[in-house]
Amino acid sequence: MKNNQPHSRTYVGASKANTTQTYSQTTRPSRKKTKYARLVLAYVIFIVCSVSALGGGVYLLYRTGLFGNSSRSEGEASSTGLSYISSLATTIATSAPEATTAETTPPTPAGDLTGYTVILDPGHGGWDRGTSYPYNSDKNEEPEITIKIAEILKSELESRGAKVYVTRTEDKYYSLYYRIAETHLICMDIAKERGILPFSAEHEQELRTKLENIKTVNDNSYDKGGMGFMGGTGVGEELRELFEMEYQLKDVVFMSIHINAHYDDNTHEPVNHHGIEVTYVTDDAVNTYEGNPKNQTAGAPVRDPYHGRPNENNLLYCQTLYDTITAGMPELKSNMDKPVYTANWAVTRKIGLVGTLLEYGFISHETDRNILTNDESLKKVCGYVADGIQEYFKQIQ
Numbered sequence: 001m002k003n004n005q006p007h008s009r010t011y012v013g014a015s016k017a018n019t020t021q022t023y024s025q026t027t028r029p030s031r032k033k034t035k036y037a038r039l040v041l042a043y044v045i046f047i048v049c050s051v052s053a054l055g056g057g058v059y060l061l062y063r064t065g066l067f068g069n070s071s072r073s074e075g076e077a078s079s080t081g082l083s084y085i086s087s088l089a090t091t092i093a094t095s096a097p098e099a100t101t102a103e104t105t106p107p108t109p110a111g112d113l114t115g116y117t118v119i120l121d122p123g124h125g126g127w128d129r130g131t132s133y134p135y136n137s138d139k140n141e142e143p144e145i146t147i148k149i150a151e152i153l154k155s156e157l158e159s160r161g162a163k164v165y166v167t168r169t170e171d172k173y174y175s176l177y178y179r180i181a182e183t184h185l186i187c188m189d190i191a192k193e194r195g196i197l198p199f200s201a202e203h204e205q206e207l208r209t210k211l212e213n214i215k216t217v218n219d220n221s222y223d224k225g226g227m228g229f230m231g232g233t234g235v236g237e238e239l240r241e242l243f244e245m246e247y248q249l250k251d252v253v254f255m256s257i258h259i260n261a262h263y264d265d266n267t268h269e270p271v272n273h274h275g276i277e278v279t280y281v282t283d284d285a286v287n288t289y290e291g292n293p294k295n296q297t298a299g300a301p302v303r304d305p306y307h308g309r310p311n312e313n314n315l316l317y318c319q320t321l322y323d324t325i326t327a328g329m330p331e332l333k334s335n336m337d338k339p340v341y342t343a344n345w346a347v348t349r350k351i352g353l354v355g356t357l358l359e360y361g362f363i364s365h366e367t368d369r370n371i372l373t374n375d376e377s378l379k380k381v382c383g384y385v386a387d388g389i390q391e392y393f394k395q396i397q
């Protein structure tokens with residue numbers, strides 16, 4: 001399906017293609033040097049100048065951030081660089097002799113996420129305040145920062161053509177299972193729109209009613225029915241059906257947005273941890289965790305083990321995000337042993353999409369806090385997050 005395979009060649013690649021093409025053009029006229037020496041000389045000079053200008057364009061792109069190495073807040077500058085190099089490429093293709101057979105299709109601009117979908121889940125909210133700085137204060141609170149990140153990231157992703165859903169847009173409490181149910185409902189809508197919803201109309205309605213009920217209960221406890229058919233351990237029939245549907249949605253990714261903190265247990269002074277952490281789930285990790293009797297809720301069903309999750313893609317997604325974000329912002333490199341690791345967060349465990357829970361840094365650490373509390377810095381971070389998502393989709397094509 002077209003939506004599953006959008007064209008995402010990067011502009012960098014397109015530039016290289018044009019450079020190669022130009023190079024081959026410079027070699028061809030030299031064969032005719034006896035007869036057309038002056039013409040060829042003029043042509044070679046033209047090409048050399050064009051290549052230099054193209055190089056200048058590439059440098060300009062580098063400076064404006066499309067290679068992912070400089071400020072992300074200058075969207076207009078990026079566009080300028082892009083149109084500059086694009087017009088140069090067109091000039092070369094249309095002005096040079098023997099260029100009539102050259103491809104003149106304009107390259108796809110970098111950042112094209114058209115056809116892709118991202119579900120953002122800003123953590124905490126309402127009475128659930130998450131973490132803060134100073135310790136246990138009402139300053140620099142996690143729910144406010146995560147919602148801000150979601151807003152900035154949404155607009156960055158949408159500017160690249162992506163469809164974006166957000167599970168929480170106000171400072172209200174939404175249970176983990178509310179967010180999970182909402183994600184399943186979004187996936188059902190996407191599958192239905194594409195004509196690949198694998199349920200009868202009756203069963204679809206049944207599942208929707210159950211998921212809506214989980215949202216209405218809006219509570220994480222099994223006893224109150226807040227987990228619905230997802231309560232207990234392992235995978236029941238209905239969750240399995242939703243997983244199977246979501247495994248097909250390879251152009252949809254999930255990201256839960258959180259921030260970290262680490263304080264000394266006794267003094268409540270910050271510990272020196274900093275940087276981002278990108279967590280993902282695998283079947284083995286879930287089965288090991290849920291198979292542990294101490295993690296089983298009394299009275300809740302124990303069902304089949306998890307299997308079939310695209311484990312490699314989860315790892316690829318998270319590693320790509322980590323590498324891309326920290327290449328752009330080395331100050332967000334983690335000082336811990338393993339910043340990309342498996343974790344059993346409910347929001348990633350109970351969905352079939354490729355997903356992550358990404359900790360955007362430690363609010364307890366000054367370097368991270370300066371980034372997390374500054375809109376311009378957050379825009380920069382979100383630019384690299386979007387680059388990472390885009391790079392992941394490119395890798396799995």
Ligand SMILES: [Zn+2]
Pocket residue numbers: 123124130131142258259
């Ligand atoms: Zn959190």
